[in-house]
Amino acid sequence: MADRGTNRVKRGMAEMQKGGVIMDVVNAEQAKVAEEAGAVAVMALERVPSDIRAAGGVARMADPTIVEEVMNAVSIPVMAKARIGHIVEARVLEALGADYIDESEVLTPADDVYHMDKNAFTVPFVCGCRDLGEALRRIGEGASMLRTKGEPGTGNIVEAVRHIRMVQAQLKKVTNMSKDELMTEAKNLGAPYELLLDIQENGKLPVVNFAAGGVATPSDAALMMELGADGVFVGSGIFKSDNPQKFARSIVEATAHYQDYDLIAKLSKGLGTAMKGIEMSTLDPSQRMQDRSE
Amino acid sequence: MVKIGVLALQGAVREHVKSLEEAPDCEVTLVKCAEQLEELDGLVFPGGESTTMRRLIDKYDFREPLRSFAEAGKPIFGTCAGLILMAKNIAGEAEGHLQLMDMMVERNAFGRQRESFETTLSVKGVADDLEAVFIRAPLIQSVGDQVEILAEYEGEIVAAREGHLLACSFHPELTTDSRFHHYFAQMVKEAKTTAAL
Numbered sequence: 168m169a170d171r172g173t174n175r176v177k178r179g180m181a182e183m184q185k186g187g188v189i190m191d192v193v194n195a196e197q198a199k200v201a202e203e204a205g206a207v208a209v210m211a212l213e214r215v216p217s218d219i220r221a222a223g224g225v226a227r228m229a230d231p232t233i234v235e236e237v238m239n240a241v242s243i244p245v246m247a248k249a250r251i252g253h254i255v256e257a258r259v260l261e262a263l264g265a266d267y268i269d270e271s272e273v274l275t276p277a278d279d280v281y282h283m284d285k286n287a288f289t290v291p292f293v294c295g296c297r298d299l300g301e302a303l304r305r306i307g308e309g310a311s312m313l314r315t316k317g318e319p320g321t322g323n324i325v326e327a328v329r330h331i332r333m334v335q336a337q338l339k340k341v342t343n344m345s346k347d348e349l350m351t352e353a354k355n356l357g358a359p360y361e362l363l364l365d366i367q368e369n370g371k372l373p374v375v376n377f378a379a380g381g382v383a384t385p386s387d388a389a390l391m392m393e394l395g396a397d398g399v400f401v402g403s404g405i406f407k408s409d410n411p412q413k414f415a416r417s418i419v420e421a422t423a424h425y426q427d428y429d430l431i432a433k434l435s436k437g438l439g440t441a442m443k444g445i446e447m448s449t450l451d452p453s454q455r456m457q458d459r460s461e
Numbered sequence: 462m463v464k465i466g467v468l469a470l471q472g473a474v475r476e477h478v479k480s481l482e483e484a485p486d487c488e489v490t491l492v493k494c495a496e497q498l499e500e501l502d503g504l505v506f507p508g509g510e511s512t513t514m515r516r517l518i519d520k521y522d523f524r525e526p527l528r529s530f531a532e533a534g535k536p537i538f539g540t541c542a543g544l545i546l547m548a549k550n551i552a553g554e555a556e557g558h559l560q561l562m563d564m565m566v567e568r569n570a571f572g573r574q575r576e577s578f579e580t581t582l583s584v585k586g587v588a589d590d591l592e593a594v595f596i597r598a599p600l601i602q603s604v605g606d607q608v609e610i611l612a613e614y615e616g617e618i619v620a621a622r623e624g625h626l627l628a629c630s631f632h633p634e635l636t637t638d639s640r641f642h643h644y645f646a647q648m649v650k651e652a653k654t655t656a657a658l
Binding site: 168169170171172173175176179180182183184185186187202204205206207208238242243244261264265266267289290291419420423424 | 469470471472473474475476493508509510512513516517520541542568569573574575576577578579580581594595596597632635636
């Protein structure tokens with residue numbers, strides 16, 4: 168007897184990605200560059216986040232042709248993004264055979280109140296979070312993997328750093344609480360009580376938590392690992408740089424050996440220009456993707 | 462006391478460490494560079510992405526030291542991607558990665574993630590009821606004369622042993638049942654005792 172879509176199978180898939188880099192790609196050619204560089208998975212998109220930002224308008228699930236083209240080009244797992252709350256986009260991606268679905272604030276939300284019931288799917292989901300409450304609400308809905316939201320498409324790491332530090336600090340706090348404090352903490356965080364009990368017992372989140380939203384250099388990737396991320400998503404940072412092959416390889420190596428500073432120095436030499444990036448204070452509040460859901 | 466390393470380039474490293482630590486008289490370390498191999502009695506290749514691990518193995522001149530480790534008769538246990546690294550041949554590819562075990566493997570043999578599953582298996586010498594989690598798993602299409610088949614799932618080979626080399630296509634590290642790791646720890650102890658004679 169075989170059981171599909173169990174928590175162990177869905178969360179386990181993300182466990183296998185640990186210490187690795189997941190790269191945004193928009194076609195088969197980029198997917199091959201990513202695989203060749205040592206990416207553990209690719210995210211198939213119509214546009215990378217910085218181009219979504221520039222284009223404006225409504226950003227939706229990618230054309231299935233792109234997802235299929237990428238799936239046919241590489242042997243590593245292929246992820247794809249669905250709009251927050253868009254059950255049908257997610258079902259379409261599941262039907263296509265995508266290996267993981269990102270219910271993502273990078274796309275324009277389809278539902279401004281509810282996220283999807285991800286437990287209802289066989290395919291696993293990754294969701295963004297800025298703090299522990301948001302992380303545990305997503306796990307409660309069935310997310311099998313988390314990532315920081317950061318601020319996608321900016322090439323600015325500051326928001327991702329804020330989010331991973333917040334989650335790590337809150338995890339420590341919960342781990343050190345006495346049991347009689349947990350229910351009130353659950354209320355304050357807006358998080359399921361059972362998940363706080365789980366954290367207290369195991370001293371960690373029940374699913375892996377990657378960094379995302381603003382990683383642009385090998386040092387950025389290593390910084391996020393240093394701060395406790397299990398791995399790294401790079402969106403615009405690779406294919407918006409001067410030399411995607413070199414950036415991709417260097418970010419993979421810096422993530423695997425994030426405390427080998429001699430190596431990271433070597434990897435960072437002569438890389439060429441990283442993506443241009445956006446300073447947060449110049450970003451209009453209406454353009455902040457991280458605030459699109461909670 | 463034996464010292465077992467877990468190759469820590471990428472993948473589910475922590476889970477193997479936890480399972481191995483449950484075996485008696487085992488000290489477990491993370492292996493990030495080739496020099497660390499010298500002090501080890503046994504080694505685990507974890508699950509992860511085999512293409513990523515291969516790139517990092519090549520980049521840091523890990524390939525020959527790993528092959529020498531196996532040639533010295535020191536036990537190695539590969540799970541999922543680890544099994545792919547160990548195979549002599551990979552279906553559809555020109556050659557295997559480390560080419561340690563005489564077997565032909567097929568990557569992603571059960572399909573994409575939505576086809577991933579868990580089940581209970583009988584594994585020879587380990588358990589009749591081992592929980593086995595298969596994630597985008599490979600399978601062993603065929604094995605050489607010296608390879609013993611330890612487990613099959615619906616007629617396909619999913620675990621095998623060739624002397625001091627052990628491999629399976631599923632993830633014993635993702636369950637709380639550490640009997641497969643105990644079995645490997647015992648192999649390491651026996652190999653160390655034999656080498657000392």
